[in-house]
Amino acid sequence: MPRTWSNDPVRKPTSDRTSAGRATIHDVARLAEVSTATVSRVLSGGKPVSPQVADRVRAAAQEVGYRPNPAAQTLLRGSSQTIGVVVPDLGNPYFAEILKGIAAEAAGDGHHTLVAGTEEDPEQEYRSAIELARWVDGLLLCAPRMSAPQLKEVAEASRRLVLINRVLRHPSVGAVVVDYHHGVRELCAHLASLGHERIVYLEGPSTAWSDQQRQRGFRAAGLPVTRVACGSSLRDGYAAVDEALTHEPTALIAFNDHVAVGVLSRLRELGITVPDDLSVVGVDDAPMSAHTDPGLTTYAVSTVELGRQAWQHFSPTASTATTHLSGELVVRGSTARPRRRRTVKPSR
Amino acid sequence: MPRTWSNDPVRKPTSDRTSAGRATIHDVARLAEVSTATVSRVLSGGKPVSPQVADRVRAAAQEVGYRPNPAAQTLLRGSSQTIGVVVPDLGNPYFAEILKGIAAEAAGDGHHTLVAGTEEDPEQEYRSAIELARWVDGLLLCAPRMSAPQLKEVAEASRRLVLINRVLRHPSVGAVVVDYHHGVRELCAHLASLGHERIVYLEGPSTAWSDQQRQRGFRAAGLPVTRVACGSSLRDGYAAVDEALTHEPTALIAFNDHVAVGVLSRLRELGITVPDDLSVVGVDDAPMSAHTDPGLTTYAVSTVELGRQAWQHFSPTASTATTHLSGELVVRGSTARPRRRRTVKPSR
DNA sequence: CACAGCGATGTAAACCTTTTCCCGTTTCCA
DNA sequence: TGGAAACGGGAAAAGGTTTACATCGCTGTG
Numbered sequence: 001m002p003r004t005w006s007n008d009p010v011r012k013p014t015s016d017r018t019s020a021g022r023a024t025i026h027d028v029a030r031l032a033e034v035s036t037a038t039v040s041r042v043l044s045g046g047k048p049v050s051p052q053v054a055d056r057v058r059a060a061a062q063e064v065g066y067r068p069n070p071a072a073q074t075l076l077r078g079s080s081q082t083i084g085v086v087v088p089d090l091g092n093p094y095f096a097e098i099l100k101g102i103a104a105e106a107a108g109d110g111h112h113t114l115v116a117g118t119e120e121d122p123e124q125e126y127r128s129a130i131e132l133a134r135w136v137d138g139l140l141l142c143a144p145r146m147s148a149p150q151l152k153e154v155a156e157a158s159r160r161l162v163l164i165n166r167v168l169r170h171p172s173v174g175a176v177v178v179d180y181h182h183g184v185r186e187l188c189a190h191l192a193s194l195g196h197e198r199i200v201y202l203e204g205p206s207t208a209w210s211d212q213q214r215q216r217g218f219r220a221a222g223l224p225v226t227r228v229a230c231g232s233s234l235r236d237g238y239a240a241v242d243e244a245l246t247h248e249p250t251a252l253i254a255f256n257d258h259v260a261v262g263v264l265s266r267l268r269e270l271g272i273t274v275p276d277d278l279s280v281v282g283v284d285d286a287p288m289s290a291h292t293d294p295g296l297t298t299y300a301v302s303t304v305e306l307g308r309q310a311w312q313h314f315s316p317t318a319s320t321a322t323t324h325l326s327g328e329l330v331v332r333g334s335t336a337r338p339r340r341r342r343t344v345k346p347s348r
Numbered sequence: 349m350p351r352t353w354s355n356d357p358v359r360k361p362t363s364d365r366t367s368a369g370r371a372t373i374h375d376v377a378r379l380a381e382v383s384t385a386t387v388s389r390v391l392s393g394g395k396p397v398s399p400q401v402a403d404r405v406r407a408a409a410q411e412v413g414y415r416p417n418p419a420a421q422t423l424l425r426g427s428s429q430t431i432g433v434v435v436p437d438l439g440n441p442y443f444a445e446i447l448k449g450i451a452a453e454a455a456g457d458g459h460h461t462l463v464a465g466t467e468e469d470p471e472q473e474y475r476s477a478i479e480l481a482r483w484v485d486g487l488l489l490c491a492p493r494m495s496a497p498q499l500k501e502v503a504e505a506s507r508r509l510v511l512i513n514r515v516l517r518h519p520s521v522g523a524v525v526v527d528y529h530h531g532v533r534e535l536c537a538h539l540a541s542l543g544h545e546r547i548v549y550l551e552g553p554s555t556a557w558s559d560q561q562r563q564r565g566f567r568a569a570g571l572p573v574t575r576v577a578c579g580s581s582l583r584d585g586y587a588a589v590d591e592a593l594t595h596e597p598t599a600l601i602a603f604n605d606h607v608a609v610g611v612l613s614r615l616r617e618l619g620i621t622v623p624d625d626l627s628v629v630g631v632d633d634a635p636m637s638a639h640t641d642p643g644l645t646t647y648a649v650s651t652v653e654l655g656r657q658a659w660q661h662f663s664p665t666a667s668t669a670t671t672h673l674s675g676e677l678v679v680r681g682s683t684a685r686p687r688r689r690r691t692v693k694p695s696r
Numbered sequence: 697c698a699c700a701g702c703g704a705t706g707t708a709a710a711c712c713t714t715t716t717c718c719c720g721t722t723t724c725c726a
Numbered sequence: 727t728g729g730a731a732a733c734g735g736g737a738a739a740a741g742g743t744t745t746a747c748a749t750c751g752c753t754g755t756g
Contacts, residue, residue: 024712035736040714047715048733067505070483071428072712074419075741082462090448091635093441100438100465107464107476112483114430115463116455117448128455135418135460157415234635265639287439287582291613293641372742383706388744395745396703420742423711 023064032060043068082112083314084132086125087142088205090117092233092258093286094303095142098164101307102140109311111137120232122146122207126154133158138314140164145207162313164306166209167322174313175322176306180210180283183299184217186329187253187281190297192223194337196251196279199223200244202230202237202263204255211255214283230255237262241270250278250338257282257289260296264334275336285330294333301327371412380408391416430460431662432480434473435490436553438465440581440606441634442651443490446512449655450488457659459485468580470494470555474502481506486662488512493555510661512654514557515670522661523670524654528558528631531647532565534677535601535629538645540571542685544599544627547571548592550578550585550611552603559603562631578603585610589618598626598686605630605637608644612682623684633678642681649675 029036034053041047042057049057060066074080083106087095103113114136118125122145129146130153133139138160144151148168155161155170163175191199201218204211218225226247230240237259244252254260260282267274274280274294282289285300302325309323377384382401389395390405397405408414422428431454435443451461462484466473470493477494478501481487486508492499496516503509503518511523539547549566552559554577566573574595578588585607592600602608608630615622622628622642630637633648650673657671 025714026712036713037715037737038735041735044714048735050734053734065505067482068714069423069712071419071422072741073714075417075423075712075743076714078741080419090451091441091445093439093444096441096444097439099463103438103463103465104467112480113463115447115451115461117451119452132460134415157413234639238639261636261639264641268641288609288636291582291586291609293612293616373744374742384743385707385745386705389705392744398704401704417742420711421744423713423742424744426711 022069023066025066025068027064028057028060028066031064032057079137080112080135081110082114082136083138083140084114084116084129084136085140085142086116086118086129086132086144088118088120088125088145089233090115093288094256094258094284097287097303098142098306098310101304102310105307105311118145120145120205122150126150129154130157138162140310140314141166143208143210145205160314162310164310172320174318174320176309176313177213177322177324178210178301178306179324179326180213180299181217181220182326183283183301184214184253185221187283187297187299188218188221188223188225190329190331190335191251191253191279191281192221194251194279194335196338197224198247198249199225199251199253200247200249201225201227201253202240202244202255202259203227204230204232204259208232214255225253230259232256232259234258234262234265238266241266245270245272251335252278252280254280254282256284257286257296257298258284260298260334261286261288261292264292264296274334276339279335279338281335285327289330290332292334297332297335298330299327300330301325370417371414373414373416375412376405376408376414379412380405427485428460428483429458430462430484431486431488432462432464432477432484433488433490434464434466434477434480434492436466436468436473436493437581438463441636442604442606442632445635445651446490446654449652450658453655453659466493468493468553470498474498477502478505486510488658488662489514491556491558493553508662510658512658520668522666522668524657524661525561525670525672526558526649526654527672527674528561528647529565529568530674531631531649532562532601533569535631535645535647536566536569536571536573538677538679538683539599539601539627539629540569542599542627542683544686545572546574546595546597547599547601548574548576548595548597549601550588550592550603550607551575552578552580552607556580562603573601578607580604580607582606582610582613586614589614593618593620599683600626600628602628602630604632605634605644605646606632608646608682609634609636609640612640612644622682624687627683627686629683633675637678638680640682645680645683646678647675648678649673 025036025039028039039057041049042054085099085102089095106113114132116128118128125144126146139158140162143165151168152170155173161173165177167175228240228244230236232255237254241263254263260280263280272278282296282298285298289296289298312318373384373387377387387405389397390402433447433450437443454461462480464476466476474494487506488510491513499516500518503521509521513525515523576588576592578584580603585602589611602611608628611628620626630644630646633646637644637646660666
């Protein structure tokens with residue numbers, strides 16, 4: 001077989017292109033009677049091309065409905081214009097909010113967003129991250145639950161890695177973290193100023209770095225806080241209330257707002273009034289937290305800012321230093337002085 | 349502000365292959381002393397290869413940390429093992445839930461999920477869809493707001509198109525729709541049975557097909573329903589309450605649960621008790637709807653099922669018929685007989 | 697014993713685009 | 727008018743993988 005450029009295995013130029021194979025740059029080139037190189041120059045822009053030819057090419061491209069094949073572009077450029085985002089739970093409004101923010105930032109710079117939810121499973125998270133790393137220019141891991149060694153592996157496997165709410169000692173990994181240490185101290189100070197002494201903390205997933213940060217914050221706050229295993233979802237909060245009440249607290253600190261909403265719901269069922277019988281606080285300031293009954297006192301940090309900062313870390317010139325984001329205390333109706341002498345107990 | 353770092357013109361002359369450029373199939377082939385074809389056969393599986401060679405190849409791949417380049421695979425196979433999902437608002441828990449469902453289904457079949465939020469903007473939605481169509485094997489549009497002609501264009505541009513909560517007369521488009529017509533009738537019947545007569549409906553986005561379905565349902569229900577412009581977000585609901593109250597309704601039907609939560613919040617501020625002063629219902633049964641105060645009466649349809657059905661439509665053998673999904677009325681605390689004679693008015 | 701059949705492996709084409717390297721033409725200035 | 731610079735545009739390589747086809751050695755059967 002002669003090694004010639006006889007590349008034309010009877011390709012129909014126009015009509016039935018819609019169904020099977022899409023139009024390629026060759027189709028455009030043939031129709032415009034130029035080389036494929038010229039088509040590329042016209043469509044990708046920047047390079048000098050005479051206006052007439054450019055018009056002819058554009059017309060031809062329009063006619064056959066040409067759209068560059070992203071796989072081929074990616075192969076050649078070595079960049080897919082895509083980032084990957086891995087979150088523990090896509091259904092959690094907080095993560096949804098972060099995803100929304102980062103996707104908007106990425107889209108603004110012409111990047112796509114590949115997403116994976118991991119159902120809070122560290123193994124699945126690791127697999128998703130490694131798999132996504134093959135595809136994307138940069139990987140964003142939200143509150144990753146996986147072990148540090150695994151995280152390092154992911155760092156090696158990915159072109160660029162940015163963490164949200166987790167830190168890792170590694171030369172090429174950026175991170176944006178909310179200062180939960182500060183947040184928890186703020187919340188504790190607020191509760192202490194109201195006169196609360198018996199406080200229960202509903203723990204998040206044990207593998208969550210951000211949970212450990214909160215716990216450190218408690219120790220720093222110097223308040224005696226009883227810990228009760230809980231989780232990160234609305235259901236977890238709902239389910240953990242009864243256990244928490246056995247400690248006869250005057251205030252409850254939920255791992256996050258999502259949990260707190262579940263807590264409020266269960267307390268209502270039990271006939272326990274918030275904040276008269278019991279104060280409740282959350283963390284994160286989820287969108288719904290201003291609309292619960294009563295409004296949730298919480299520690300607010302802007303997810304918009306979080307997303308923006310994370311996106312900055314993807315820039316090639318970005319430092320790999322960890323960005324700390326401080327929020328602020330938002331006092332709403334769910335906290336008050338402990339009024340009644342006798343603390344409540346579960347109704348069953 | 350590194351706003352335009354998107355394309356990276358710094359291309360190294362590929363001298364240093366070990367650190368920067370990832371290992372290719374050639375590296376593996378060389379190390380294992382076989383041809384690249386054999387490597388591919390071993391790693392992709394299916395083809396007959398002698399056990400010894402297979403082991404050698406696997407060892408070599410392991411050693412150099414080889415991972416196939418997805419762009420090259422995509423280019424050749426013509427399939428990216430990726431679907432695209434476009435939703436009007438990533439921050440809306442309902443869409444987040446659907447995204448979660450479909451992403452899980454897709455991941456279960458080895459597919460990735462590319463996502464785009466459109467901020468409820470039909471134009472942006474159209475652009476996102478067209479752009480995503482280039483990349484993905486199939487496109488899922490959630491409650492698309494774009495015009496029918498645009499939708500047809502997207503259908504032409506995409507290999508496979510599936511719609512959620514929208515229909516389109518087009519030969520190759522599948523759809524999964526919630527029977528809002530039925531849902532609204534159920535809600536109306538429920539309210540009517542309680543004795544409500546003055547009902548206000550807080551409209552969704554005017555471009556939403558599903559809003560039109562609801563409106564048709566109202567007409568079928570035969571109840572006089574006053575329409576008030578609102579929207580689809582929590583904030584929209586919060587903001588529309590005052591306007592709605594000028595019509596002195598005994599019951600409020602929100603476009604969806606997200607809106608209803610905003611409504612409840614505003615009513616609380618106004619000192620209007622639900623359901624004593626006013627009944628409120630939503631649509632969708634969002635996760636939080638069981639946990640509001642009072643619990644939200646709503647029309648529930650499983651997002652899990654929605655996701656599953658949508659995924660089925662991506663199967664090559666799937667029919668392009670529209671799948672109708674019926675939900676059921678969920679009665680919670682937010683509805684009751686209208687008790688007081690005098691209807692409430694806004695407090696200001 | 698010859699040959700069909702098969703299993704294992706190598707070779708190279710094909711996928712589609714971008715970009716580098718060139719060549720031919722025009723323009724401008726000395 | 728000659729030469730250089732600028733410019734427009736074509737040919738072809740590169741990018742990594744899969745697969746159709748070719749090759750080669752072996753076994754089993756007529």
